[in-house]
Amino acid sequence: MTSLDALTREAVALANGALPLTAAESEVARQMQICNACRYCEGFCAVFPAMTRRLDFGKADIHYLANLCHNCGACLHACQYAPPHEFAVNVPQSLAVVRGQTYADYAWPPALGALYKSNGLTVSLALAAGLALFLVLVMLRQGSLLSGPVAGGFYALFPHNLMVSLFAPIFVFSVLALSLGVWRFWQDLTPATSGAPLTSPAAAEAAQHALKLTYLDGGHGEGCHNEDDAWTHARKRCHHLTFYGFMLCFAATSVATVYHYAFGWSAPYALPSVPKLLGAVGGVSLLIGTAGLWRLNLQRHPMHGDAAQKPMDLGFIALLFFISLTGLLLWLMAATVGMPLLLALHLGAVMALFLTLPYGKFAHGVFRTVALLRCAVEKRQPSRLALGSD
Amino acid sequence: MSNVRRSSQIKEPLMTVDVLIIGGGNAALCAALMAREAGASVRVLESAPRDWRGGNSMHTRNLRCMHDAPQDVLVESYPEEEFWQDLLKVTGGITDENMARLAIRRSATCRPWMLKHGVRFQPSLSGALHTARTNAFFMGGGKALVNAYYRSAENLGVQIQYNAEVEELDMNDGHFVAAHVVHKGNDGAVRRERVTAKACVLAAGGFESNIKWLREAWGQNALGEWPADNFLIRGSRYNQGTLIKHMIDHGADSIGDPTQAHMVAIDARAPLYDGGICTRIDCVSLGVVVNREAKRFYDEGEDFWPKRYAIWGRLVALQPGQIGYSIIDAKAIGRFMPPVFPGVKADTLSELAHQLGLDEPTFMQTLHDFNQACRVGTFDHTRLDDCHTEGLHPVKTHWARPIDTAPFYGYAVKPGITFTYLGMKTNETTAVHFGGQPSDNLFVAGEMMAGNVLGKGYTAGVGMTIGTAFGRIAGRHAAKAALGDAFAGDVHDIA
Numbered sequence: 001m002t003s004l005d006a007l008t009r010e011a012v013a014l015a016n017g018a019l020p021l022t023a024a025e026s027e028v029a030r031q032m033q034i035c036n037a038c039r040y041c042e043g044f045c046a047v048f049p050a051m052t053r054r055l056d057f058g059k060a061d062i063h064y065l066a067n068l069c070h071n072c073g074a075c076l077h078a079c080q081y082a083p084p085h086e087f088a089v090n091v092p093q094s095l096a097v098v099r100g101q102t103y104a105d106y107a108w109p110p111a112l113g114a115l116y117k118s119n120g121l122t123v124s125l126a127l128a129a130g131l132a133l134f135l136v137l138v139m140l141r142q143g144s145l146l147s148g149p150v151a152g153g154f155y156a157l158f159p160h161n162l163m164v165s166l167f168a169p170i171f172v173f174s175v176l177a178l179s180l181g182v183w184r185f186w187q188d189l190t191p192a193t194s195g196a197p198l199t200s201p202a203a204a205e206a207a208q209h210a211l212k213l214t215y216l217d218g219g220h221g222e223g224c225h226n227e228d229d230a231w232t233h234a235r236k237r238c239h240h241l242t243f244y245g246f247m248l249c250f251a252a253t254s255v256a257t258v259y260h261y262a263f264g265w266s267a268p269y270a271l272p273s274v275p276k277l278l279g280a281v282g283g284v285s286l287l288i289g290t291a292g293l294w295r296l297n298l299q300r301h302p303m304h305g306d307a308a309q310k311p312m313d314l315g316f317i318a319l320l321f322f323i324s325l326t327g328l329l330l331w332l333m334a335a336t337v338g339m340p341l342l343l344a345l346h347l348g349a350v351m352a353l354f355l356t357l358p359y360g361k362f363a364h365g366v367f368r369t370v371a372l373l374r375c376a377v378e379k380r381q382p383s384r385l386a387l388g389s390d
Numbered sequence: 391m392s393n394v395r396r397s398s399q400i401k402e403p404l405m406t407v408d409v410l411i412i413g414g415g416n417a418a419l420c421a422a423l424m425a426r427e428a429g430a431s432v433r434v435l436e437s438a439p440r441d442w443r444g445g446n447s448m449h450t451r452n453l454r455c456m457h458d459a460p461q462d463v464l465v466e467s468y469p470e471e472e473f474w475q476d477l478l479k480v481t482g483g484i485t486d487e488n489m490a491r492l493a494i495r496r497s498a499t500c501r502p503w504m505l506k507h508g509v510r511f512q513p514s515l516s517g518a519l520h521t522a523r524t525n526a527f528f529m530g531g532g533k534a535l536v537n538a539y540y541r542s543a544e545n546l547g548v549q550i551q552y553n554a555e556v557e558e559l560d561m562n563d564g565h566f567v568a569a570h571v572v573h574k575g576n577d578g579a580v581r582r583e584r585v586t587a588k589a590c591v592l593a594a595g596g597f598e599s600n601i602k603w604l605r606e607a608w609g610q611n612a613l614g615e616w617p618a619d620n621f622l623i624r625g626s627r628y629n630q631g632t633l634i635k636h637m638i639d640h641g642a643d644s645i646g647d648p649t650q651a652h653m654v655a656i657d658a659r660a661p662l663y664d665g666g667i668c669t670r671i672d673c674v675s676l677g678v679v680v681n682r683e684a685k686r687f688y689d690e691g692e693d694f695w696p697k698r699y700a701i702w703g704r705l706v707a708l709q710p711g712q713i714g715y716s717i718i719d720a721k722a723i724g725r726f727m728p729p730v731f732p733g734v735k736a737d738t739l740s741e742l743a744h745q746l747g748l749d750e751p752t753f754m755q756t757l758h759d760f761n762q763a764c765r766v767g768t769f770d771h772t773r774l775d776d777c778h779t780e781g782l783h784p785v786k787t788h789w790a791r792p793i794d795t796a797p798f799y800g801y802a803v804k805p806g807i808t809f810t811y812l813g814m815k816t817n818e819t820t821a822v823h824f825g826g827q828p829s830d831n832l833f834v835a836g837e838m839m840a841g842n843v844l845g846k847g848y849t850a851g852v853g854m855t856i857g858t859a860f861g862r863i864a865g866r867h868a869a870k871a872a873l874g875d876a877f878a879g880d881v882h883d884i885a
Binding site: 020034036037038039040041042043044049052055074077078079080081084085086087219220222229230309384385386 | 531
């Protein structure tokens with residue numbers, strides 16, 4: 001369905017140093033041309049209203065729409081052109097494929113974008129490396145993995161400064177790498193989404209949609225799809241448990257860091273303390289959320305999303321589950337013989353998470369937030385089109 | 391949850407039920423749900439496989455709704471009288487006022503029931519703002535509606551069978567006895583079954599998918615062409631009209647002209663079946679339309695496009711070769727719904743004629759005459775503006791601007807048939823009639839009786855108004871016929 005027009009645009013873009021559309025991007029452009037002539041799905045989410053502001057779909061438009069999509073499945077089950085129709089429209093799937101490509105294309109340094117391609121392996125290797133590192137460290141320091149309980153707690157095993165020296169560089173690198181990639185994504189999306197700068201109302205709206213997962217509500221507020229055409233809130237709820245659980249755990253660590261440096265209060269903290277409460281609630285929430293997401297992922301309708309990315313999704317879910325599980329066990333078994341082993345497992349898994357932060361599923365939240373921000377900006381600008389009276 | 395939903399997919403359905411529903415689209419499901427709610431056991435026979443269930447309903451997007459005050463997604467008001475006048479206008483008076491007004495009144499009260507069964511509404515779509523007052527849009531369109539009704543039916547224990555085509559009925563003096571069903575397995579195996587029921591609703595669609603019948607109905611034109619050979623079917627391939635033919639052959643009273651249908655001019659490249667909404671060409675009123683001889687044949691600017699789109703299918707069907715070419719220039723881009731296929735594009739009009747395969751001198755003359763005749767005032771596509779032609783035949787009464795700004799675009803259009811109007815004559819109970827006498831237990835709904843309201847013409851969303859109103863009425867009456875004293879409620883109680 002490549003028209004002369006599209007070919008011309010492509011040629012001009014190439015001359016300007018831009019890349020031609022990939023096969024996955026061309027497929028999105030093909031499907032968007034069909035959707036734009038139909039528009040029945042306009043009420044479901046932000047993707048379709050954003051589509052109606054366009055007549056042509058260039059590379060940046062396609063990456064923007066791909067990351068705006070939450071893969072709720074509503075437009076697939078409602079689609080009169082979905083397979084077996086010869087138009088073979090499956091918007092969530094075609095956008096998911098491009099989304100996976102976005103993460104790889106915008107990875108920094110670019111060479112590491114390849115880590116997305118076989119992400120299950122990436123996460124496994126990171127986990128193996130993290131575990132090996134800490135197991136060896138425990139062995140070196142204790143002579144045995146089951147030699148606890150250790151007098152003086154975790155820091156007797158791994159002094160605070162050692163932990164910081166191991167984790168801080170990796171964390172700083174990961175945040176930097178992710179930020180550089182996302183910054184480039186923002187810059188590519190901006191001209192394709194009106195070019196207008198971000199305003200506070202737009203940022204507030206996007207934040208609300210990101211934090212509430214508005215677009216897993218189906219537009220009618222009754223939820224999205226998992227295994228079939230029925231609505232469910234399960235995906236949104238499990239994601240909330242996972243995300244907010246993760247954030248609570250992160251907050252626990254942050255508060256503990258402040259305690260350590262600002263007040264000189266060293267871990268471990270007793271149960272009524274702020275870090276412990278945050279960590280306990282967060283850990284349990286993360287455990288339940290990831291278990292739910294795992295189950296839902298396996299039950300997902302086979303036509304939803306990109307099957308090639310399942311290992312990445314499941315790898316990330318499993319890693320978070322393992323971190324929260326070992327973290328909670330560590331707390332419950334701090335005074336037992338298993339503590340050094342559990343500590344090594346927990347820290348190894350956390351290390352794997354840090355290592356893969358910019359090269360795994362974690363990135364989806366950041367890229368999607370950028371798309372939501374640009375969407376909130378764009379929708380506040382008048383449309384260039386005037387189809388009003390047709 | 392999924393276990394509950396699937397519980398109705400019984401391996402061996404009951405051999406006999408209270409109410410048998412033949413068809414699986416909107417009208418059929420409305421009837422099934424109403425009959426089930428009234429306490430009847432119900433079995434639905436859908437001839438299509440599950441992936442294609444719902445007939446033409448899966449291509450619909452809204453319901454034309456009477457309302458006296460703003461209602462959720464509907465703005466202002468659309469009173470009964472205005473709706474009736476709109477219908478009177480488009481049908482040229484070929485309608486049954488009682489039946490039309492019944493459907494109109496029921497459209498005012500059916501939506502809470504639709505919501506209860508999982509249908510959700512959304513405000514008028516972009517590019518369709520003209521219908522914000524008159525039409526309630528289904529969120530996600532007709533397939534989402536069909537999915538919701540099937541889910542609800544399964545939850546209520548309605549038995550549903552796909553790939554189940556009814557070929558004929560056993561009748562006894564106007565009384566329904568049994569249906570002969572052909573079950574087609576995925577492996578091609580065929581199993582025949584005779585299904586008895588206490589009452590039956592026919593809601594299996596028109597005969598628009600039956601190309602042989604369309605060919606026969608339209609016959610040959612003065613040029614010796616068979617116009618129907620060039621028709622495209624906008625919807626389901628399963629509406630073969632098997633039962634319409636069977637019923638008429640067996641003495642059921644019929645209504646409607648077999649050449650009358652909802653027909654739209656659609657992109658000539660659309661697939662033969664199921665092209666649906668996206669194949670329409672919405673730029674007619676912004677330019678000119680020429681026929682195969684490169685000559686104009688109708689006023690493209692007669693009225694707003696939503697009020698005229700449904701006459702262009704027939705207009706094109708009456709042209710040689712049943713083809714037309716919608717021609718626009720760069721000024722029109724961004725002012726109409728983007729078409730699904732890119733138009734033929736050229737930098738000059740003669741190049742466009744060449745690419746479209748039209749006779750270049752005639753095409754240039756037609757465009758020259760048109761451009762010369764344009765009296766451009768203040769162009770405004772959102773109202774009936776003062777841009778018109780003078781001294782030209784046929785005239786273009788609105789939005790006439792010279793086609794002079796490159797690039798130029800052309801779209802070939804063919805007649806796209808949505809649904810046919812030939813069906814069963816019925817009354818406000820939806821009973822099938824034989825020699826003027828209503829059947830006591832056989833009812834009809836949807837496209838199979840739409841001809842009672844639509845003698846010709848169409849107005850957006852009225853097919854679903856008819857399907858919903860008479861589907862619900864038919865379901866209630868069928869339940870009452872089947873259950874007698876055990877019927878829960880009142881046939882009129884369908885608010």
